Amino acid sequence: MEPVIQVEHLEKKFRVKTGLFEEKQYVRAVNDVSFSIEKGKTLGIVGESGCGKSTLGRTILKIYEPDGGRIFYQGTDITQYNMSQMHPLRQKMQMIFQDPYASLNPRYTVGETICEPMIIYNMYTKAERMEIVQQLMETVGLKPDHIRRYPHEFSGGQRQRIGIARTLALNPEFIVCDEPFSALDVSIQAQIINLLERIQDEKQISYIVVAHDLNAVRHISHDIGVMYLGHLVETGPADEIYERPLHPYTQALISSIPVADPGAQGMMNRKILQGEVPSPIHVPSGCPFHTRCRYCTEECRTRKPELADVGGRKVACHLAGRL
Numbered sequence: 001m002e003p004v005i006q007v008e009h010l011e012k013k014f015r016v017k018t019g020l021f022e023e024k025q026y027v028r029a030v031n032d033v034s035f036s037i038e039k040g041k042t043l044g045i046v047g048e049s050g051c052g053k054s055t056l057g058r059t060i061l062k063i064y065e066p067d068g069g070r071i072f073y074q075g076t077d078i079t080q081y082n083m084s085q086m087h088p089l090r091q092k093m094q095m096i097f098q099d100p101y102a103s104l105n106p107r108y109t110v111g112e113t114i115c116e117p118m119i120i121y122n123m124y125t126k127a128e129r130m131e132i133v134q135q136l137m138e139t140v141g142l143k144p145d146h147i148r149r150y151p152h153e154f155s156g157g158q159r160q161r162i163g164i165a166r167t168l169a170l171n172p173e174f175i176v177c178d179e180p181f182s183a184l185d186v187s188i189q190a191q192i193i194n195l196l197e198r199i200q201d202e203k204q205i206s207y208i209v210v211a212h213d214l215n216a217v218r219h220i221s222h223d224i225g226v227m228y229l230g231h232l233v234e235t236g237p238a239d240e241i242y243e244r245p246l247h248p249y250t251q252a253l254i255s256s257i258p259v260a261d262p263g264a265q266g267m268m269n270r271k272i273l274q275g276e277v278p279s280p281i282h283v284p285s286g287c288p289f290h291t292r293c294r295y296c297t298e299e300c301r302t303r304k305p306e307l308a309d310v311g312g313r314k315v316a317c318h319l320a321g322r323l
Contacts, residue, residue, distance in 0.1 A: 002075050003036035004174050004206040005060060010034070011068030012052075012059045016281060027280045029055040031230035031288075033069070034307065037174070037223075040204040044221030044238065046214060046253065048277060052230040053210040054098070057176035060208070061093055062086055073174070091121055094172040098179035100159035104151040110137070110162055111147040117169045136165040140195060157188035164195065168203075177209045181216050189213070193220050214257050218242050226250045229280060229288040236313025246315045248293045249273075287318070295319055 012030040029052040037043050045053045058064045060071055062081065070079045073089060081089070097103035104113055114133045118124060124132065134144060140161040151159055160180060167175060177196070181189040193216060199205060211217045217224065217238075224241045226234040226249065234247040245251045252271040273292050278284050284291050290300040299318050310320040 001038055003072075004039050004074060005208075006036040006072040006075075007060060007069060008034050008072075009069040010056070010059060010066055010071065012055055012064055013067050025281050028230050028283060029280065030059055030066075031283070033227075033230075033232045035225055035232065035235055037206045037208065039173075039206055040200060041222045042200065042207040042209055042220055044217035044224045045208060045210045045227060046212070046217055046224060047227035048253075049212070050277065050280070051227045053227055054178050056227070057095070057178055057208055057210050061095055061176055063095075091170040092173045094167045094170060094175050096160075096163055096167050096175060096177045096180050098182060100156050100163055100184075101151075103163055104159060106151055109148050109150055110142070110154075113151075113162060114165045114169055117166060121170065123170075132169065133165075136168055139168070139199070140165045141191075155188075156184050157191060160184065160188075160192055161195070164192075164199075168199065171203075172205060174206045175208075177207055177211075179211055180209070181211055181213055189216055196220060214242075214253070226253065229277065229283060231288050231316065232307060233289065233316045234313065235307070240313060246310055246313070246320045247289075247317045248295055248319075249289050287316075 010030055010033045011028070013026040013028045016025040016027055018025055033056060035043065045056060047053055055064065059066050062071070062078070066079060070077055072078070073093065078086070078089065108116065111130070111133050114136055115129050118129050118132065123129070133147065137144065137146065142158065142161055142165070151162070154162065180192060184192065196207065197220060200207065209217060209220055221238045223235060224238045225232050226241070226247065228249050234241065234245070234250045241250060242254055245254045252273050255269055255271045275292050278288070278291055286302045287293070287300045287305055290296045293300065297318065305316045305318050307314045307316045
């Protein structure tokens with residue numbers, strides 16, 4: 001089966017402001033990232049703040065123009081598409097934004113917000129659009145009388161549902177969910193996860209879910225991608241990565257998940273990382289993780305590891321499978 005989304009050696013960098021006569025410097029937010037997503041599947045992207053997760057999602061949608069690599073949608077190379085060429089694809093490639101308080105226009109009612117994408121793309125008649133709005137509101141668990149209310153009248157979870165309904169109005173095939181749970185409390189997070197899973201089962205939509213909550217990502221994802229300093233360091237089936245992480249960074253990340261019982265055996269296996277994340281402007285030579293890795297060797301300091309097959313998944317580590 002042909003993947004819905006495929007990226008090859010994707011790169012995105014941002015210019016850093018420097019003095020007039022100083023050398024140009026760049027933050028390499030996404031650095032040589034490759035993966036693919038099949039129809040009806042979810043790829044979770046995890047990692048520390050600033051590792052490039054959100055930038056990756058926005059670059060795939062060409063909100064940010066890539067600086068290297070290629071992006072394929074349904075087998076078509078869209079890397080060089082301009083705004084007019086991307087316009088029809090926006091119907092099929094959508095995004096759920098992180099902040100439900102900022103992503104909705106406060107001047108629009110719920111009905112107008114959900115209807116707006118269909119108007120922009122000249123889809124359906126006015127009567128058909130209103131019928132679809134009602135259906136979408138029912139799908140995401142909003143009441144019919146909410147259609148005339150404004151965003152400030154809703155809770156965070158309800159606003160996120162409005163954002164999801166607006167995204168679904170164009171019948172997308174691929175959605176980037178950028179931290180969709182971060183502004184919500186735990187009980188509402190579970191409702192949104194269940195909603196996204198139900199919609200995926202019904203419509204066979206493919207997701208990228210960018211999130212900090214490792215438990216939430218495990219629950220919703222079929223596969224996991226772990227990012228560090230703009231690099232993808234490990235990918236594979238979600239359960240396998242959580243139960244037996246192979247990369248030292250993934251091991252530390254998984255071990256940081258809180259456990260209900262403070263005296264549980266899991267507390268004995270905490271892998272605490274030393275030091276700080278290096279500057280994304282001056283990425284270390286060799287393996288980008290070597291400055292914080294307890295298993296670091298001379299090879300790690302001098303030669304960058306490739307993302308290679310190890311035990312049915314891909315890991316960028318010279319010592320993968322031996323730790």
